[in-house]
Every structure is written in structure tokens, then in C-alpha cells.
Amino acid sequence: MPSTFRERFLRRRVWRAKLINAVCVVAAVFAYASWAANAASADEAVRAQMKADEEAARAASSERGPYATDGVFTGTAQGYGGPVTTQVTVENGYITAVEVVEHSSETEAYFSQAEPLTETVVEAQTTAVDTVSGATFSSAGILNGATEALQQSSAGQGGE
Numbered sequence: 001m002p003s004t005f006r007e008r009f010l011r012r013r014v015w016r017a018k019l020i021n022a023v024c025v026v027a028a029v030f031a032y033a034s035w036a037a038n039a040a041s042a043d044e045a046v047r048a049q050m051k052a053d054e055e056a057a058r059a060a061s062s063e064r065g066p067y068a069t070d071g072v073f074t075g076t077a078q079g080y081g082g083p084v085t086t087q088v089t090v091e092n093g094y095i096t097a098v099e100v101v102e103h104s105s106e107t108e109a110y111f112s113q114a115e116p117l118t119e120t121v122v123e124a125q126t127t128a129v130d131t132v133s134g135a136t137f138s139s140a141g142i143l144n145g146a147t148e149a150l151q152q153s154s155a156g157q158g159g160e
Contacts, residue, residue: 001022002156002159022120035041036094038093045160050095051123064092064093065090065093065094065095065125065160066093066094066125066131067090067093067094067095067150067153067154068093068153068154068155068156068157069090069152069154069155070090070091070092070093070153071090071153072087072088072089072090072119073087073088073089073090073149073150073153074086074087074088074101074149075088075143075144075145075146075147075148075149075150075151075152076102076148077140077142077143077144077145077147077148078137078141079103079105079106079111079137079141079142080104080106080107080110080111080137080141081105081107082104082105082106083105083141084100084102084103084106084138084141084142085100085101085102085103085145085147086098086099086100086101086118086141086142086145086146086148086149087099087100087101087149088121088146088149088150088153090150090153094125095121095122095123095125095150097122098118098119098121098122098142098146100115100118100142100145101116103141106138106141107138110134110135110137110138111135111138112119113132113134113135113138114131114132114135114138114139114141114142115130115142116132117129117131117139117142117143118142118146121143121146122128127143127144127147127150129143131143
């Protein structure tokens, strides 16, 4: 016997309610993802502007940074698999670059986790930063090598 429109409507109402709920959840997820992406890009823009302002203020002032001698200094320290050689560039008393120049004995998977510490040291203007969890020994090699290089600058030894 054919069912009436009313009976078919009532049987499908649970399915329609689930469909509407699923559409609402998907819309909410997309809205949140869009908001999060916009917030992250706005935060990054603010950080970049702050860094540019700090660098401009530093360049405009005749104030020297905390490190005594300008130049390129090299330090070596023990990492996980062996020695890690780090090169630090100091200009106007400030750390402007940190680069790992030798790490051939390090396990690449761990070392790649620790390598962003070079940027962290430049941003913080110190080697007193946290190591990377999971790559602690590689982090220590980078940071201790940079510390050795900065000690040369602080001691007034000439850099390259």
C-alpha cells in the first residue's frame, strides 16, 4: 500500500535533522579554520613590524649592543653524535646571524629539529634559550658552540 506524503515526511525527519547537523558542523569548522588562518597571518605581520621597528631604532641610535667586538666568531661544542661548529656574526654589538657550519656526525632527523635555534638566538640576542625537546643534545651543541663564539667577542678577540 502506498504511503502518504505525511508518513514519508515523518520517516525522513531524523535523516534530515542529522544532515542539517552535519552541515552546521562542517560550516563551523570552515569558519574556525578561516578565522585561525587570518589571526595567524595578522600575528606574523605584527611580529615582522615589531622586528623591523627594533632594527630601525637600533640602526638609528649610536648605542652598541652587549657584545664587545664585531666580527664573525666560531665556536665548537659537543652535540649528540659529535662536534657541532657554530658561526656567530656580531655587528654593532648585536648578534645578526647564527649559522651551523659543521655537524657531519649529527643524526639529521634530530639536528633538523634543533637548527631553528639559530633564529631564536638572533631574536633573543642571547644563547640563554630553551633547548628543543627531543633534540636536546643537538640543541646543546648549537647553543654551546654559539656561547663559545660569543665569549670570544666579549673577550675582545678579533673575529674573521
